[in-house]
Amino acid sequence: MQADLSPVIAATAQWLTRSFPASGGALASALCEVQARQAVTVAAWLRYPTEMDAALLGVSGPGGSARLDWVTGADAALGDEVDAHAWRTWVDEVVASWAASLLTDTELAARAVAALAEGSHSSGTHAEFRRLVAPDDSDRRAAALLRHPDLLAPVAELHHGQLLDRLNPGRTLIA
Known part of the structure; x- marks a missing residue:
């Protein structure tokens, strides 16, 4: 049974x-990818905090990118090409939504990284998420679209409430 979230x-x-x-060029692409991977890693570790959670995901599958593609309008551009990309079946909508929220709010990202101490993924290892929680100017320039709150809003809003619930269990909402 697979307990690996990779x-x-x-x-x-x-x-x-x-x-x-x-x-930008190759350096910008690498910086953008690192930021996306850090945000997704934090989101996945929060979403699936134990080895059992990760193993159950391996059995049930993450759901794929269809709804995300629809929300962003990418489904029209993909056409018949969607079936040619098996990797899309491994996209997790909730993880993508949570990662989008983290990429657009560094304070929320810092809280999320701090909450990782409760899960089993980071125990025994020192994971650093500096480019996520404290991006410098070159990080921000490279990932201008990836960190743009207006562009990511449709994705981030899909499961933002669940992320807040995960980070603040039992919080009371004031009407």
Whole structure:
């Protein structure tokens, strides 16, 4: 049974970088990819905090990118090409939504990284997410589309409430 989240992380990060590509050359692309991968890793570890959660995902599958493609309008551009990309079946909509939220709000990203201590993925390892929680000017320039709140809003809003619930369990809403 697979308890590894790497296929979901890789596919979801790839979906984000293809949907919101880097602006610039090879260095910008690499910086953009690192930021997407860090955001997706944090989101996946929060979404699937235990090895059992990850193993169950391996059995049930993450759901694919169809709804995300529809929300961003990419489904029309893909046409028949969608079936040619098996990696899209490994995209996790909730993880992509949470990652989009983290990419557009560094304070939320810092809270999410701090919450990782509760899960089993980061135990025994030191994971650094500097480009996610404290991006410098070159990070921001490289990932201008990937971090643009207005562009990512349709994706981020899909499951933003669930992310807040995960980070603030039992919070009370004031009407």
